[in-house]
Amino acid sequence: MxxxxxxxxxxxxxxxxxxxxxxxxYGRVWVLIEYRRGWPADGFDGLDLEPGVKELVFSAARASRARVLLVRRPGRRRPHGSDRWAVLRHDESGALRQQWGSWRRDDDLAAITTALRSPGDRGGPxxxxxxxxxxxxxxxxxxxxxxxxxxxxxxxxxxxxxxxxxxxxxxxxxxxxxxxxxxxxxxxxxxxxxxxxxxxxxxxxxxxxxxxxxxxxxxxxxxxxxx
The missing domain is CATH 3.40.30.10 (Glutaredoxin)
Structure with missing residues (x-):
């Protein structure tokens, strides 16, 4: 063709x-994980992460009915520095909440599970x-x-x-x-x-x-x- x-x-x-x-x-909760390398066709599911951490994040997201998305800034990639993660929530009261963190090692992503159990901070852009x-x-x-x-x-x-x-x-x-x-x-x-x-x-x-x-x-x- x-x-x-x-x-x-x-x-x-x-x-x-x-x-x-x-x-x-439909959805009210999003997990964003910055990943600057190439994305697998199936996104987070296809990442080569430490299996225990990956299952921990997946299970916590599923329990919260959260959608997990990989993200990166458009254009030129930053070569160094920590990547970021976020848990974003539109709660039942209509409040918009955010919680952000950073990660270098796979184990750092376990903090997402804690963020999913907390309401997060109101406001933010x-x-x-x-x-x-x-x-x-x-x-x-x-x-x-x-x-x-x-x-x-x-x-x-x-x-x-x-x-x-x-x-x-x-x-x-x-x-x-x-x-x-x-x-x-x-x-x-x-x-x-x-x-x-x-x-x-x-x-x-x-x-x-x-x-x-x-x-x-x-x-x-x-x-x-x-x-």
């Missing part, structure tokens, strides 16, 4: 006019995740990485590339956590507009996939009101 003939699910979805309203996966997991789906790299680059130039402290967030055919996908808001069908220009509005407290209905604190019918209903 030549490059011109290569199939991209995001191109096909746009050509079909696939609707993405109400497609945000939102984290903007741009799915750029090309080994999972090429659309995420082709469409996601340009969006990650342009957003990181504007908001370098907020933006991270992430592993698979769901809905490859809606790439480029951006998730704002712990707010729990999914946006899809973005390109570099529209992503700037969407994030400007989001950070100003407004939701861009035209690219809204949904709120992760709501189930699909509720997400669709809210999108209809906003639209």
């Amino acid at each position: 030549t490059p011109a003939e290569r199939f991209f699910c995001a191109d096909a979805a746009r050509a079909r006019g696939d609707a993405f309203t109400g497609t945000a996966p 939102p984290v903007v995740l741009v799915c750029a997991h090309g080994l999972h789906d090429a659309c995420c790299a082709v469409r996601g990485r340009p969006v990650g680059r342009v957003l990181s130039k504007r908001w370098p402290d907020l933006v991270w590339e992430s592993t698979h967030v769901g809905g490859d055919r809606f790439a480029a996908n951006v998730v704002v956590v712990p707010d729990g808001v999914y946006y899809g069908g973005l390109d570099p220009a529209s992503s700037i507009t969407v994030m400007e509005e989001h950070l100003a407290g407004r939701i861009h209905a035209g690219h809204l996939r949904g709120y992760t604190t709501l189930h699909p019918p509720q997400q669709a209903a809210v999108a209809a009101v906003l639209g």
